[in-house]
Amino acid sequence: MIKVLLVEDNHKISDNIYTYLKEDFQIDQVYTGEDALLHLEAFSYDLVILDLMLPGKDGMSVLAEVQNKKRQLGVIILTAKEDLGDKLRAFQLGAEDYLTKPFFMEELKARMYVILKRLGKMTEENTLVFKDLHLDLKQKSVWIKDEKIELNERLFHLLEYLMLNKDILLFKEQIFERICGYDSDASTEIIEVYMSHLRKKLSPFGYDVYVVTKRGMGYMLEDKK
Structure with a gap:
């Protein structure tokens, strides 16, 4: 099963995403940037859903640290901010996609499949x-x-x-x-x-x-x- 790291400090949002995606993906939940880096170092993932506004080390810092370390790792950014500068920086750091909160779960899932296909991990859904x-x-x-x-x-x-x-x-x-x-x-x-x-x-x-x-x-x- 495709393995996903979900990095979101809002436990309710994290649990909602987990509940919606758990039938199709294996998902690990973490709530801080530091824990995200520890998991990325210790385990193998196919895709990361990464919130920007995290306590301590923020999502952009996490993205900057992993960009040259993981091959074929797709990253979707989640954020409540619509700042164009943040979007451009995230893409420059290797993010594959960017979703602004609030968002539809169906859209998140669809974008995940697009990235997985682009990375050669899937051809058809599932x-x-x-x-x-x-x-x-x-x-x-x-x-x-x-x-x-x-x-x-x-x-x-x-x-x-x-x-x-x-x-x-x-x-x-x-x-x-x-x-x-x-x-x-x-x-x-x-x-x-x-x-x-x-x-x-x-x-x-x-x-x-x-x-x-x-x-x-x-x-x-x-x-x-």
């Missing part, structure tokens, strides 16, 4: 595509051409994570945190087992060759020409 491999996030199903592939929950999320980061090296520790959770009692070596099982599922279609091991580093879904 669908990831790699060559003839289609992964439906809503139905939790995987297809290659017209044939369905049966994956358990762990393998589904593993394939999803690889597809979201196509051609990007993912370290074993990153994959472990995303798939198992940082508080899991399992060893990171379990990722090797999951990768082996995933390759076996993809092998009948010749797609196992795209799941590449970078020895001593990690794994990636590589679009071999």
Whole structure:
């Protein structure tokens, strides 16, 4: 599932956004700029919803600190201000979009999908595509051409994570945190087992060759020409 960091100090607004989006996205809520930076350093996200008016370190400062550190990270700015200078600065710092409060939840969601498609994380709403491999996030199903592939929950999320980061090296520790959770009692070596099982599922279609091991580093879904 697409992973979103929601940075909004107004707890009511944050909870409303979380409630509206939770069926389609995995969302972590934080309420300060400092906590936002800690989460961005510790975990992998696909998109950030970032309020500008935060206590302590404001949203613009957060945006400035992460702009050169995260690849393929979409950012939507939320603010009660309509100042053109703030908008221009946010875009210069790498924000993908800008919403002024109050806003419609449907508009926020629609803009999120536009950004995810632009970043290559989605083609259709709720669908990831790699060559003839289609992964439906809503139905939790995987297809290659017209044939369905049966994956358990762990393998589904593993394939999803690889597809979201196509051609990007993912370290074993990153994959472990995303798939198992940082508080899991399992060893990171379990990722090797999951990768082996995933390759076996993809092998009948010749797609196992795209799941590449970078020895001593990690794994990636590589679009071999």
